[in-house]
Amino acid sequence: GDFITLADMQYMAAMAHPGGGRNDIPERLKRQFSVFNCTLPSNASIDVIFRTIGCGYFCVERGFTADVCEMVSKLVPVTRRLWQETKSKMLPTPAKFHYVFNLRDVSRIWEGMLVAPAQAVQSVGTLMALWKHECCRVVSDRFTNKKDVEWFQQRIHSLVTAEFGEALEKELHADPYFVDFLRDAPEATGDEGEDVDLEPPKVYELVPTMDALKEKLLEYQTLYNEQVRGARMDLVFFRDCLVHIVRVSRIIRLPQGNALLVGVGGSGKQSVTRLATSIARYNIFQIQLSRSYNANNLLDDIKNLYRLAGVKGKGVTFIMTDNEIKSENFLEYINNLLATGEIGGLFARDEIDEMCGELAPVMKREQPKRPPTNENLYNYFITRVRNNLHVVLCFSPVGEKFRSRALKFPAVFSGCTMDWFMSWPRDALVAVADHFLGHFDIK
Secondary structure, eight states, X not given: OOOOOOOSOOOOOOOOOSBTXXXXXXXXXXXXXXXXXXXXOOHHHHHHHHHHHXXXXXXXXXXXXXXXXXXXXXXXXXXXXXXXXXXXXXXXXSTTTTOOOOHHHHHHHHHHHTTSOGXXXXXXXXXXXXXXXXXXXXXXXXXXXHHHHHHHHHHHHHHHHHHHOHHHHHHSOSSOOEESOOSOOOOOOSOOOTTOOOSOOOOOEEOSOXXXXXXXXXXXXHHHHHHSTTOOOOOOOOHHHHHHHHHHHHHHHSTTOOEEEEOOTTSSHHHHXXXXXXXXXXXEEEOOOOTTOOHHXXXXXXXXXXXXXXXXXXXXXXXXXXXXXXXXXXXXXXXXXXXXXXXXXXXXXXXXXXXXXXXXXXHHHHOTTSOXXXXXXXXXHHHHHHHHEEEEEEEOOOSSHHHHHHHHOHHHHHTSEEEEOOXXXXXXXXXXXXXXXXXOOOO
């Protein structure tokens, strides 16, 4: 090929601290760089950051009660302490290499809390239930066994007792769940205009009972089977199945919400994702694997998803299983998508100009003060892609590949919220057997 000379280039690199399965880089390479060690902010700084975010949303002007607003300020240091204690107790090991906790986790807890509207959080008890739900979803859903989950639950209760007293700890829900699909759609009267929205309102609120949640999910499953031809879904809604649907639904409803579902084959990862996607009224996409499918085909599929999510503004769930990863290059593209939203050389210059031209009136409507330069339009396009395109990776923990991919493609783990599918409990097996054999006449 032609000889290429690269001139006037500067390299900026970043790496995590060595340890926990990560190797150091050679000294001969390190000496070429000016090294800066970025330490964590102090406890006071972390509290100021999240108190500003939390109290900025939970305020009287938005309709929250004074008690709730006051309690939010007190929850900031408690959340930080819970995160710090978990980080020091749950250390990564070869079997639990994904037990890595950073400030992203605290951000995700508060991101989930800021979704709840004032009408759903009118008491301190509901706020504490919301806080516990978000902490469990972000931190303990990645734990691989019941013992670790029980330790985390115990730490939540002991911290609440120490900070707020036993009275509030006794009021704390044992296992709270919040969802945004319990409300029914408003009934059409015939007098509405053409642009009226008759979709069910999405209010992030506490699930009253598991039976009510099961009943609602049965409705959605019936609706899914009516809408999707040739892919009938027949899920048995035992408790663990309900919980996983709540978890996946929570992840994909958030902007930049990507999920990593880890469980052995046949544990229901794809079925749960398909139902959660249908509930959210998103499009769903899964690559059609064939013998000739290669990286270029994957890039073409991703381009179509970018157009759907970025230009048309549609919500899309992109399911990818480890069986569909024919080459490790596939994960390189997914890693870039999760890390920055950009994949180098995905679009030609004329394609970018065409898409930016389509987005100009949309950006002007949403952000009238932002000048519609090419750079601003492209950044707006990438932001829309990241907010609307939800990657759900379904991996099996069996074998060495899972661990090696975590080291090679860090954004696959850091850019996703993890949900670990433990083995189904006995009541789940009984429920499935009863569902399929209960009406079978055995003579």
